[in-house]
Amino acid sequence: MKQRLSDKTFAAITALLLAACSASILFAQVMSPEELKILAEYEAEISSANPSAAKKFLEDLNLVDKVKILEPDRAAALVSKAQAVIDLETLLDKKWNKSHDHELSLALSIRIDFDKPLGSVGIGPEPETLLDWTDKYKKYGDAKNTLIKRGIRQFEVVFGTDTVDGKVEWEKLTIRERNTMLAEKADMALNTLIDKPSPTDKNFQDKVKNYELFKYLDSAGRARLEKYLKQMKTVESSKKSLSTPQIQQLDGLAIEQQMYVLGNIFDNSRIKGGAVIELRIDALRQSRPGETISYQNNQLLSGLLQTALAREIKGTKAGDRALKFYQSRGKLNVAIESCRGCYAKYEPSSNRIIFDSELIQQYMRVKEITAEDLVKNKNQLGLLAKYLSPMFVHEANHQMQHEWAAKRNVYKPYTQEDEIEANSMEALYTIEKLKNDAKFSALFTNMKKFSTYADKRLKLAKRFEKNPSLFPDAARQMYYYGIPSFESASSEILKAINEELKRRKSLSKEEQDRMESSGLGSADAMKMTIRELTGSANELKTSALMKIRDDLLHKELYAEHYRNSTDWSVDALNSISASRPSKSRVPVL
Amino acid sequence: MLFKLLILLSIATLAGPPIKPPVQKEGFKKFAMDNKLFTCLAPEKWEIARNKEKESKEKIYGIELAGPRADKAPVVIYVTFYSKQNKIFKDHNDFIERNSKDLFGGKGDGDERYGPVKNTLVNKLKAFHFESETKEYLHPESASEESVVVKEKFYVIPVKNGFYVLHYFAPKSVFLKHLPVFYKVASSFKTR
Numbered sequence: 001m002k003q004r005l006s007d008k009t010f011a012a013i014t015a016l017l018l019a020a021c022s023a024s025i026l027f028a029q030v031m032s033p034e035e036l037k038i039l040a041e042y043e044a045e046i047s048s049a050n051p052s053a054a055k056k057f058l059e060d061l062n063l064v065d066k067v068k069i070l071e072p073d074r075a076a077a078l079v080s081k082a083q084a085v086i087d088l089e090t091l092l093d094k095k096w097n098k099s100h101d102h103e104l105s106l107a108l109s110i111r112i113d114f115d116k117p118l119g120s121v122g123i124g125p126e127p128e129t130l131l132d133w134t135d136k137y138k139k140y141g142d143a144k145n146t147l148i149k150r151g152i153r154q155f156e157v158v159f160g161t162d163t164v165d166g167k168v169e170w171e172k173l174t175i176r177e178r179n180t181m182l183a184e185k186a187d188m189a190l191n192t193l194i195d196k197p198s199p200t201d202k203n204f205q206d207k208v209k210n211y212e213l214f215k216y217l218d219s220a221g222r223a224r225l226e227k228y229l230k231q232m233k234t235v236e237s238s239k240k241s242l243s244t245p246q247i248q249q250l251d252g253l254a255i256e257q258q259m260y261v262l263g264n265i266f267d268n269s270r271i272k273g274g275a276v277i278e279l280r281i282d283a284l285r286q287s288r289p290g291e292t293i294s295y296q297n298n299q300l301l302s303g304l305l306q307t308a309l310a311r312e313i314k315g316t317k318a319g320d321r322a323l324k325f326y327q328s329r330g331k332l333n334v335a336i337e338s339c340r341g342c343y344a345k346y347e348p349s350s351n352r353i354i355f356d357s358e359l360i361q362q363y364m365r366v367k368e369i370t371a372e373d374l375v376k377n378k379n380q381l382g383l384l385a386k387y388l389s390p391m392f393v394h395e396a397n398h399q400m401q402h403e404w405a406a407k408r409n410v411y412k413p414y415t416q417e418d419e420i421e422a423n424s425m426e427a428l429y430t431i432e433k434l435k436n437d438a439k440f441s442a443l444f445t446n447m448k449k450f451s452t453y454a455d456k457r458l459k460l461a462k463r464f465e466k467n468p469s470l471f472p473d474a475a476r477q478m479y480y481y482g483i484p485s486f487e488s489a490s491s492e493i494l495k496a497i498n499e500e501l502k503r504r505k506s507l508s509k510e511e512q513d514r515m516e517s518s519g520l521g522s523a524d525a526m527k528m529t530i531r532e533l534t535g536s537a538n539e540l541k542t543s544a545l546m547k548i549r550d551d552l553l554h555k556e557l558y559a560e561h562y563r564n565s566t567d568w569s570v571d572a573l574n575s576i577s578a579s580r581p582s583k584s585r586v587p588v589l
Numbered sequence: 590m591l592f593k594l595l596i597l598l599s600i601a602t603l604a605g606p607p608i609k610p611p612v613q614k615e616g617f618k619k620f621a622m623d624n625k626l627f628t629c630l631a632p633e634k635w636e637i638a639r640n641k642e643k644e645s646k647e648k649i650y651g652i653e654l655a656g657p658r659a660d661k662a663p664v665v666i667y668v669t670f671y672s673k674q675n676k677i678f679k680d681h682n683d684f685i686e687r688n689s690k691d692l693f694g695g696k697g698d699g700d701e702r703y704g705p706v707k708n709t710l711v712n713k714l715k716a717f718h719f720e721s722e723t724k725e726y727l728h729p730e731s732a733s734e735e736s737v738v739v740k741e742k743f744y745v746i747p748v749k750n751g752f753y754v755l756h757y758f759a760p761k762s763v764f765l766k767h768l769p770v771f772y773k774v775a776s777s778f779k780t781r
Binding site: 103220479 | 634636643646647649653656657658659661662663665667676677684687688691692693701723724725726727728729730731732733734735737763
């Protein structure tokens with residue numbers, strides 16, 4: 001006969017079992033005193049930016065995993081700091097050519113600034129703190145130390161050692177701010193040259209090209225400098241075909257006026273070789289009245305172009321992919337505006353793809369057509385659509401990236417991976433069109449001689465075709481070196497969020513509630529750039545910070561998206577026939 | 590005070606004392622790829638990178654040796670094995686075709702040029718050799734014309750189950766400077 005356990009015995013056994021379970025769980029989770037000591041030592045060393053300690057910590061996988069489980073915030077903060085220190089060391093340990101201070105400066109400026117992980121270990125935002133760190137931990141030679149000082153734009157390097165006027169203020173500026181000031185000064189100097197009567201001889205061209213201050217120009221400034229140099233070269237080479245009175249017309253004029261006068265001289269002239277010179281001049285000069293796009297024509301042309309572009313890309317792999325998006329989920333809205341230095345862009349705030357008006361006006365000048373011609377002549381419009389179509393595919397991909405994130409309600413920072421995807425699709429499209437569309441091939445073959453835009457489309461396509469597996473390397477290391485990778489961007493954002501959340505824990509309940517009621521919510525946070533997010537984390541609601549953090553911790557979601565698009569583009573390239581596109585025999589248009 | 594800084598900027602020069610770095614002899618260490626795919630010497634001070642995830646996906650196995658950047662472009666040596674199952678190239682002929690000709694199947698002109706494909710030996714292995722020189726724009730989406738001329742040198746070694754590629758990529762300005770490193774890697778290259 002079975003004996004039932006008494007209630008007392010049952011309770012005792014249950015208590016014993018529960019205690020045993022708790023003990024085993026506790027045993028597994030608690031760190032030993034030795035581990036706690038080691039962790040504290042790591043924290044102390046990493047907080048003073050010790051690169052050896054940072055490396056050792058990250059390699060201590062058992063400890064790191066334990067801390068991640070027991071104290072995820074502490075782990076995230078420490079990992080972020082350690083990675084930042086190692087990243088800096090790797091950057092500076094590289095072999096740098098002594099003339100590449102500008103490149104080094106840009107690389108340092110994105111790492112040493114306000115709200116960067118390195119700031120929490122004593123490096124930055126004041127740039128000179130980097131020198132303290134190199135003195136303490138890195139025994140670089142004179143050459144590298146000099147380069148680093150040039151890279152941080154140290155006062156003595158920029159202004160010399162004869163003065164200390166302004167040194168205190170200069171040393172409060174970050175590397176980014178110093179470069180901005182130098183870029184502004186360089187821009188002012190360039191404007192002065194461009195707006196005044198300009199010599200164009202080779203000596204002067206060389207002086208302008210080698211002017212030390214111009215190396216601080218930002219990318220828009222450099223574009224203007226390059227255009228100026230090209231204009232001077234074109235004026236000089238045009239003079240060989242001109243008479244003395246014609247050359248004298250150029251005396252005392254600013255460069256744009258010289259281009260304008262040359263445009264008039266060569267327009268429909270019978271000068272030998274004039275047609276080619278005229279095209280070069282037309283590509284480089286400003287538009288005359290009548291060559292611009294009026295407001296009314298802009299409205300008409302934008303609408304017509306929208307339809308023409310969709311028609312143009314149809315039947316190609318990358319094009320059909322974009323059209324499928326527009327048919328099912330996306331809204332296509334094309335506009336023509338000044339893009340301020342870019343050829344085209346997708347503008348998320350207005351959900352428009354904007355083509356640069358100057359790009360289109362340059363095309364019009366070279367083709368000797370007007371906006372009226374484009375509006376009234378379907379063939380002309382079709383050719384313009386052909387010309388713009390590679391950039392259309394590129395920007396459509398950016399629109400698709402935004403929609404992908406919006407559909408999943410995740411925050412998506414702008415990173416190198418976005419450009420690798422968009423450029424791959426653009427290149428794929430161009431390759432397919434060159435193979436199958438003789439008019440497209442002829443148009444770009446012809447236009448590449450006068451338009452850098454056209455030349456760039458072909459060169460990009462070729463780089464992709466050579467080896468799609470290495471194309472991401474080219475994009476990261478040449479085309480988009482200044483943009484962070486997803487890994488780097490998410491690390492920076494997570495660090496800012498973790499620090500802010502930690503700060504809030506020390507606030508009173510009233511302060512925390514006030515932040516939650518008055519702060520910016522997820523909807524606003526999701527639209528922010530990396531810089532905006534890291535710079536204004538303290539203005540966001542806690543719920544918004546947690547949302548962004550949760551999104552970025554799920555890295556696999558983003559990685560899978562980028563992987564899928566890479567796989568797709570590689571498969572698409574393979575399926576495009578092996579036969580090479582032929583140089584078109586269609587006469588120059 | 591900011592105005593003072595602007596004034597100072599207008600007369601500032603950045604001329605520093607000319608510095609000649611000491612001539613350093615490049616040290617090398619042996620590198621052995623998994624599964625005895627290949628071995629070669631690699632320069633000690635260059636970074637060695639591998640992407641194992643990409644390898645298993647694309648069936649392309651190899652290393653990237655990263656040297657010092659120059660002219661805003663990388664200096665890289667790729668030592669790679671493209672298996673027969675690789676996702677990118679049908680075979681070594683496809684690789685050579687795409688890397689030794691322009692988009693139209695020609696030898697290029699102006700700022701894009703491709704040299705002839707020649708037979709050669711790489712450490713007693715039969716190989717194809719060719720070079721190219723291209724102008725690469727650094728800002729594909731902007732009006733900036735900033736560019737760098739890059740040179741590339743290829744050794745393509747067909748084998749039974751795929752092909753190897755030794756690929757040197759560098760800005761033209763430093764191509765010759767680091768070419769001895771590439772030759773050292775190539776002359777030490779051995780397959781299984």
